[in-house]
Amino acid sequence: MTATSEPLVSMQGLKKHFDVSPPWLNRMLERKPRLHLRAVDGLDLEIPRGTTFSLVGESGCGKSTVARLVVGLYAPTAGSIRFEGTDLTDRPAGDPPAIRRRMQMIFQDPYASLNPRWRVRDIIAEPLKCFGMLPDRASEDREVGRLLELVGMNSQDGEKYPHEFSGGQRQRISIARAISSKPDFLVCDEPTSALDVSVQAQILNLMKELQRELGLTYLFISHDLAVVHFMSDFIGVMYLGRIVETGPARQVFANPQHPYTRLLLDTIPDITMARRDREPVAGEVPNPIDPPPGCAFHPRCPFSDARCRSELPELRNAPSGARTACHAVAEGRLADGPVRAVPSTPAQMPT
Amino acid sequence: MKQSGPLLEVRDLSVVFDTRRGPLTAVDRISFDLSPGEILGVVGESGAGKSLTGTAITGLLERPGRIGGGEIRFEGNRIDNLPPEQMRRLRGRRIGAIFQDPLTSLNPLFTVGRQLVETIQTHLDLGREQARQRALELLAEVGIPAPEKRIDHYPHQFSGGMRQRVVIALALCANPKLVIADEPTTALDVSIQAQILAVLKKLCREHGAAVILVTHDMGVIAETADRVAVMYSGRIAEIGPAAQVVKAPRHPYTEGLMGSIPVIGTGADRLTQIEGSMPRLTDIPAGCAFHPRCPCARADCAAVRPEPRPVGDGKVACVLYDGGGI
Known part of the structure; x- marks a missing residue:
């Protein structure tokens, strides 16, 4: 995944651990240990300009x-985040303003991410005010009207409140707010997963159009592989805080290497393969407080051996052109054909 | 049980909500049949009335909602007008229900085993030990590892997928003839979703139970259902064999719905878009409810509500097929 020019956003060795230890008194009296949830555990990625x-x-x-780390809502435990070469690690959200103006976020739930007591025009104008981009209210009104029309709404809708709109329209308002400060980079955290499919199609089409017209770069987060396939140029498949496979979307979908990617692609319900008895992936995602040693996927992986149980695989170039973190792929002991999941499933108990 | 004839017949069923501004019709004169052992998928977007249809059949409608008209026949007998006590006995024993959120369908204060034993003893004439034995068998059937240990655990000790397995075990414990599954996999991850659907399908086949699977996920329907009913604004737009509805949709709404789903393996740069959104219950348009959004709408669409007509192996409610069908 090497772009010819400098990537717009890059992350190196990014980690975020949450302290989920029991309270101090319990640790002292009951001798309970400190616990850390390793939500993101060493992530390297580069996002080329103008791509998704x-x-x-x-x-x-x-x-x-990861989405919250990139925009500065969380401070990373380790690692670095760069935007056009400027190191943003350990800077609070909003600093430096010249760069923060250029990155915005769209959230999953359009019902929770718009202030119900603000008019739509004030919601959309807030970034303009924050960054002091327009001199007076009249030009603000004009800009809000233009943005509303850009996302397919009526410029008169600015006087209304969020509750007067449906979920799809609210997500359009979120998008208008996100693009109001003329950003280059949008972080979209499951922007359509709360919407119905026909509305999802409208929003995805709108996002693609805006990307073309405004030259936006997206970090797009989704659990829906079909949506990701439609939207992406590059893709990273995550499992327990790490990327297990990354590369150009076309190649990863056409020729998935990592057993987890292959299992995921095998299990998604697909409207084109009606009545296929699909092979369910056995097992569940382990507890990130106490991840399995070695490769985190090994308890569910049909190709795991002694090395997988002890040694953490690094991302390496795979023959397909993608990068894969898998010993079996690296050693070439991966069989072709459909992946059968291991049948036995140890019960997963939250602690 | 009669061998011939449908297990469930729904005729002109309406569900009405009484509000201060007058009654709102959420389900509007829908009719369908369900054969024994058949899996019928009910799809539609939020507010299409698919969950209410399931709720009406189980007799769990809550005020201000009520059945506004029509008939529901189960094994030949009307059940829409049964007194609550009789309906309660039918529900659970003959009709099982699975809901979307597995955490709220289980009582957090009781062990899974106690809830299973209680349900089994309510419906079947079994002693405590026998009921526990039956509960163990059911847990093993739905694929819970080490059931003899897990039976004494509380719901919070199970993961989402395992909880939904327990809920399926609860729904099946009296060997019902009909299971109503309302979005059973919506709260779960894709890989877990596949496991749950496989369990649901296998067990209903083994127990000979028919299923009404309510979901908004077309992929789930395409893989699981024998027949599909597509709902829009409280009406059935199209009903027919799953392969026909999914691969060769006839109703313009179904066609748009199918086109709006991204599919892996196609290089499409744009998804088919149905403009606008589903009307609110307060202003459902006259005539065909879909006509303001329909690319094929004609003048008469705004005047007459189309009745479902036989097309192919299914039925479509659209003027395009009013000219005699096939």
């Missing part, structure tokens, strides 16, 4: 944490 990079994975794999 998607992170995909099941719940709890750390994809939303």
Whole structure:
């Protein structure tokens, strides 16, 4: 995944650990240990300008944490985040303003991410005010009207409140707010997963159009592989805080290497393969507080051996052109054909 | 049980909500049949009335909602007008239900085993030990590892997928003839979703239970259902064999719905878009409810509500097929 020019956004060795220890008194009296949840555990990625990079994975794999780290809502435990070469690590959200103006976020739930007591015009104008981009209210009104029309709404809708709109329209308002400060980079955290399919199609089409017209770069987060396939140029498949496979979307979908990617692609319900008895993936995502040693996927992996149980695989170039973190792929002991999951499933108990 | 004839017949069923501004019709004169052992998928977007249809059949409608008209026949007998006590006995024993959120369908204060034993003893004439034995068998059937240990655990000790397995075990414990599954996999991850659907399909086949699978996920329907009913604004737009509805949709709404789903392996740069959104219950348009959004709408669409007509192996409610069908 080497772009000819400098990537717009890059992350090196990015980690975010959450302290989920029991309270101090319990640790002292009951001798309970400190516990850390490793939500993101060493992530390297580069997002070339003007492209869509998607992170995909099941719940709890750390994809939303990455989104929050990138825009500065969380401070990373280790590693660095760069935007056009400027190091943003350990800078609070909003600093430096010249760069923060250029990155915005679209959230999953359009019902929770718009202030119900603000008029739509004030919601959309807030970034303009924050960054002091327009001199007076009249030009602000004109800009809000233009943005509303850009996202397919009526310029008169600015006087209304969010509750007067449906979920799809609210997500359009979120998008208008996100693009109001003329950003280059949008972080979209499951922007359509709360919407119905026909509305999802409208929003995805709108996002693609805006990308073309405004030259936007997206970090797109989703658990829906079909949506990711539609949107992405590059893709990273996450499992338990790490990227297990990354590369150009076309190649990863056409020729998935990592057993987890292959299992995911095998299990998604597909409307074109009606009545196919699909092979369910056995097992569940392990607890990130106490991940398995070695490769985190080995308890569910049909190709695991002694090395997988002890040694953490690094991302390496795979023959397909993607990069894969898998010993079996590196050693070439991966059989072709459909992946059969290991049948035995140890019961997963939250602690 | 009669061998011939449908297991469930729904005729002109309406569900109405009484509000201060007058009644709102959420389900509007829908009819369908369900054969024994058949899996019928009910799809539609939020607010299409698919969950209410399931709720009406189980007799769990809550005020201000009520059945506004029509008939529901189960094994030939009307069940829409049964007194609550009789309906309660039917529900659970003959009709099982699985809901979307597995955490709220289980009581957090009781062990899984206690809830299973209680349900089994309510419906079947079994002693405590026998009921526990039956509960163990059921847990093993739905694929819970080490059931003899897990039976004494509380719901919070199970993961989402395992909880939904327990809920399926609860729904099946009296060997019902009909299971109503309302979005059973929506709260789960894709890989877990596949496991749950496989369990649901296998067990219903083994127990000979028919299933009404309510979901908004077309992929789930395409893989699981024998027949599909597509709902829009409280009406059935199209009903027919799953392969026909999914691969060769006839109703313009179904066609748009199918086109709006991204599919892996196609190089499409744009998804088919149905403009606008589903009307609110307060202003459902006259005539065909879909006509303001329909690319094929004609003048008469706004005047007459189309009745479902036989097309192919299914039925479509659209003027395009009013000219005699096939």
